[in-house]
Amino acid sequence: MSINPSLLAELRRVVGPQGYLDQAADVEPYLVDHRKLYRGATPLVLRPDSTEQVSAIMRLCNEARVGVVPVGGNTSYCGGATPSEDGSQIVLSLARMRRVRSVDPLNYTMIAEAGCVLAEVQAAAASADRLFPMSLGSEGSCQLGGNLSTNAGGTAVLRYGMMRDLILGLEVVLPDGRVLDGLKPLRKDNTGYDLRDLFMGAEGTLGVITAAACKLFSRPASSVTALVGITDPKHAVSLLSRLRSFTGDAVSTFELIPRLALELVLEFVPNTANPLDGRHDWYVLLEIGMGRQDESLRGAIEAELANALEEGQIVDAAIAASESQREMFWRLRETIPEAQRRIGASIKHDVSVTTSELPQFIIEASQLVRSISPTGRIVSYGHLGDGNLHFNVSRPVDQDDESFLRLAPNINRAVHDLIARYGGSISAEHGIGRLKREELVRYKQPVALDVMRAIKQALDPNGIMNPGKVL
Ligand code: MLT
Ligand code: ZN
Secondary structure: OOOOHHHHHHHHHHHHHHHHHHHHHHHHHHEEEEOOOOOOOOOOOOOOOOOOHHHHHHHHHHHHEEEEEEEEOOOOOOOOOOOOOOEEEEEEOOOOOEEEEEOOOOOEEEEEEEEHHHHHHHHHHOOOOOEOOOOOOOOOOOOOOHHOOOOOOOOOOOOOOHHHHEEEEEEEEEOOOEOOOOOOOOOOOOOOOOOOHHOOOOOOOOOOEEEEEEEEEEEEEEEEEEEEEEHHHHHHHHHHHHHHHHHOOOOOEEEEEEEEHHHHHHOOOOOOOOOOOOOOEHHHHHHHHEOOOOOOOHHHHHHHHHHHHHHHOOOEEEEEOOOOHHHHHHHHOOOHHHHHOOOOOOEEEEOOOOOHHHHHHHHHHHHHHHHHOOOEEEEEEEEEOOEEEEEEEEEOOOOOOOHOOOOOOHHHHHHHHHHHHHHOHHHHHHHOOOOHHHHHHHHHHHHHHHHHHHHHHHOOOOOEEEEOOOO
């Protein structure tokens, strides 16, 4: 199904010569998703540089009933920003809308456009002596709009919440081109339905987010980063509770790392070294931050970790002694996905249960996987403080990718059915995209699905917003 050439010409005219790509080599990066699960086609990638241009694009596409696929940094895991194979959809990149419109340090807020790279948003906050706490492995290339549309999580959710918790208002272009201006940076605005939350986690299926009013925080004046060795995830859960109480909830990161994940990072990622002497079955990367300058913080955490060691809760610990060591500790965690890719195909699950039930879930899910793939390499790491596990299985050493991936439906079913028994979520932070559309229908409450479909129908009756994703 091809798009009418006169519509394509009209769309090019709206954005001007700098605002589109239509040559095969330029369009290519937009056709494949980050995990290379999907390959789509499109005649045109639009790169508008203003909300007005986005509005004009949507109006034209709505009138012509042409599907629009918004894309940010294209780092998502579920194929949510890849066009369909038939070339019937256009791609809308927000990359040129990357202005920080305003920063108000006294109100602790900032208004930024959707195409800002996450690291730029963090830097703009820092230059006003404030913190924008959203932090994840791809922050150097993912964009604010993508983070908003997928309601991104990352490594500081425990303390600051997910993207949804960090936003006060949004500017959104609706499928018919109207602009919903909800950018008021107010903490309190109780005037009816919360429209803002509708668009976060909608993965571009309800409208195009063009800008956001973001919450800012005080920058931690003192912080401690530690890598801890433990024998069992249940000790990680009790250690987290201990440190939350000890610090008055100042733990911002608490990441669980299995032995195999650390070994893969040490083998494949340059400039990494194990700061602990021994090898352990499990590790925790943790960070604690205090708003005020506190010279005694390091000593206090050291003493508390020594108590935990004495009681057998942990078996070893190292505290980063410099900023470069801290960066290296973080590399040990953030490069796990990259290191895991090096050992072949993997079957991924982004699941959540309550933090207290997470250790038992790991035991049961591992048994289920072993019954299907006895030598599959389980790499289950993630955001323990949020009850969110990336329960990933890499192919066995002696199996090829293709035959291993044939087990995916069985492994997915076993893990997701187990998640359902735990009352957990089959997508904790990566969203639904195209990958988990059928799983959503299977596991989401039918009433919730009905409400979602009604909202979609009300806002996008012609079904032009990111067709084929989520619902
Ligand atoms: C992470 O926490 O590293 C990311 O969410 C990606 C992953 O699933 O590996
Ligand atoms: Zn994650």
